[in-house]
Amino acid sequence: MIVIKRGKEPNSLLKFRKDNPDADYETDMPTDVAKDIREQMWEEQRCLCAYCMKKIDAPAVVRIEHCRPRHPKDEQEHDKKATLDFKWMLGVCYGNSLVRGVKPEDKTCDAHRGNTELTVNPFDELSVRKIKYKADGSIYSDDADINKDVTETLNLNCQALSLPQTRKNVLMAEKNRIMRKCKGKSQDAFIHELERTYASLVQERNLTPYCGIIISWLESKLKIS
Numbered sequence: 001m002i003v004i005k006r007g008k009e010p011n012s013l014l015k016f017r018k019d020n021p022d023a024d025y026e027t028d029m030p031t032d033v034a035k036d037i038r039e040q041m042w043e044e045q046r047c048l049c050a051y052c053m054k055k056i057d058a059p060a061v062v063r064i065e066h067c068r069p070r071h072p073k074d075e076q077e078h079d080k081k082a083t084l085d086f087k088w089m090l091g092v093c094y095g096n097s098l099v100r101g102v103k104p105e106d107k108t109c110d111a112h113r114g115n116t117e118l119t120v121n122p123f124d125e126l127s128v129r130k131i132k133y134k135a136d137g138s139i140y141s142d143d144a145d146i147n148k149d150v151t152e153t154l155n156l157n158c159q160a161l162s163l164p165q166t167r168k169n170v171l172m173a174e175k176n177r178i179m180r181k182c183k184g185k186s187q188d189a190f191i192h193e194l195e196r197t198y199a200s201l202v203q204e205r206n207l208t209p210y211c212g213i214i215i216s217w218l219e220s221k222l223k224i225s
């Protein structure tokens with residue numbers, strides 16, 4: 001899962017909301033506004049699915065997902081205005097749902113989630129940091145509710161899509177790159193390279209597919225919690 005940082009909403013969405021104060025996303029969203037939302041999310045998320053972190057090839061195949069975190073609890077869950085609030089929207093993949101006859105257990109992300117509530121808040125770095133990875137690349141959390149989000153609700157250990165194996169490979173490739181670069185150099189140079197890599201991914205947002213496992217590994221190495 002990536003930490004989502006939303007910019008200002010697209011102008012077309014702002015105008016649509018102003019002109020149609022009672023509109024509901026489900027029934028009223030004009031296609032040109034949806035297109036602008038997809039494009040902007042795709043850019044802000046560095047072409048990655050907010051949940052599984054796979055690369056989404058083009059804005060046209062971004063699914064607009066509404067991830068209303070449970071908190072703050074005093075807000076109503078399904079009020080219409082919230083459905084048009086850009087700051088709670090996520091760009092996600094089709095979660096394998098376009099394959100004909102695909103079994104439910106082989107779907108991921110929004111396609112597997114349905115309407116189940118999520119505890120993890122993709123807009124909150126500390127919440128996303130509770131997601132961890134095992135040596136085999138599988139995802140989990142010590143927080144029982146977040147563990148349910150990632151393993152059950154979003155099905156992010158989907159074997160049909162080889163998600164754990166893919167993540168494991170991504171981490172291995174990055175470790176190899178760092179090892180090669182730091183070969184024969186001091187421990188300080190190694191730590192510096194870890195810090196530089198972390199800054200590039202997290203602060204500069206140079207996100208790459210499945211880099212969550214790299215970020216998590218760097219956080220454990222650099223003792224960031």
Ligand SMILES: [Zn+2]
Nearest residue numbers: 049052093109
């Ligand atoms: Zn996905």
